[in-house]
Amino acid sequence: MTRILLGVDTEADDQWTPAARKRLTVDNVHELKRLQALCDRYGVRPTYLVTYEMAVDDRAKKVLRELASTGRAEIATHHHPWSTPPEVEDHLYPLNLAPAHFREQLLRLTEAVAGITGEAPVSYRAGRNGFAGWQVPILEELGYLVDSSVDPFFNEKRKGGPSFAGAPLAPYFVSPEDPRKAGSSGLLEIPVTSALDRKWPLWLQTAYADVSSAYHFRRALRLLGVARPIWLRPSYSRASDMRLLAQRILSDGRAPANIIFHSSELLPGASPYNRTKDDLERFYGDLESLLAFLVENGASGSTFREFRENWH
Numbered sequence: 001m002t003r004i005l006l007g008v009d010t011e012a013d014d015q016w017t018p019a020a021r022k023r024l025t026v027d028n029v030h031e032l033k034r035l036q037a038l039c040d041r042y043g044v045r046p047t048y049l050v051t052y053e054m055a056v057d058d059r060a061k062k063v064l065r066e067l068a069s070t071g072r073a074e075i076a077t078h079h080h081p082w083s084t085p086p087e088v089e090d091h092l093y094p095l096n097l098a099p100a101h102f103r104e105q106l107l108r109l110t111e112a113v114a115g116i117t118g119e120a121p122v123s124y125r126a127g128r129n130g131f132a133g134w135q136v137p138i139l140e141e142l143g144y145l146v147d148s149s150v151d152p153f154f155n156e157k158r159k160g161g162p163s164f165a166g167a168p169l170a171p172y173f174v175s176p177e178d179p180r181k182a183g184s185s186g187l188l189e190i191p192v193t194s195a196l197d198r199k200w201p202l203w204l205q206t207a208y209a210d211v212s213s214a215y216h217f218r219r220a221l222r223l224l225g226v227a228r229p230i231w232l233r234p235s236y237s238r239a240s241d242m243r244l245l246a247q248r249i250l251s252d253g254r255a256p257a258n259i260i261f262h263s264s265e266l267l268p269g270a271s272p273y274n275r276t277k278d279d280l281e282r283f284y285g286d287l288e289s290l291l292a293f294l295v296e297n298g299a300s301g302s303t304f305r306e307f308r309e310n311w312h
Contacts, residue, residue: 077125
């Protein structure tokens, strides 16, 4: 049976601008109740991946604790180096940190997230998808069982970030040598669901995803109608495209439908995506369309932790 996973990067408002990264307001946390109500209608149990500023804010902790208290959601970890002590000045990817600095931040973040419910988190996602193989032993040391940072069509090499070109959609125990491949660790990688809108050979999809000037290359191919990537993310992909990708996942049967977005996208004006109330209503309509399609075709909800517990 295909599982529906919904990983929400639960973080401060508008983390795309320097000013907001200094303010670190968390007003969007109050919008999670509406999202949870939608998920409840379809039997979907979100995984809220929480940053440090959310984990230590009393209002945010109250909301998150209530959402998790009845088993309707999992509270997990989302690492932003610029807001996790000891903080860094720059808008860094976690993979750009020194290993000792990464470990110290992750230790502090893990303790803060555990303080929300009293239960240690076991699921993780790197901020800006800044995940690297050398982080795997540190994550395992601190008790993590799941990572969901790998996105086969995420490429920010030009900015000093990662490319996960060639990674599969099906989960795998990640290699510390190459996070795009299976290895000997006990950390289960659950990739974000992304793929091209047409089935190209793997080598061609990898080449498409890995080209250094990815943005301009993809834009040209999209405008020419040759190919475009689809994510299970309502801010990135149309409802019809998400259903197309969901059908492929359902037919293949090896991977979950791993949906992703930020909590700030649920508050108009708190992200680059849903600027107005109309934008937000379209977002919710597309998300509900996707969840309904998946459930009607036999998929069911799971948190990241639950998925890991039942992984064969």
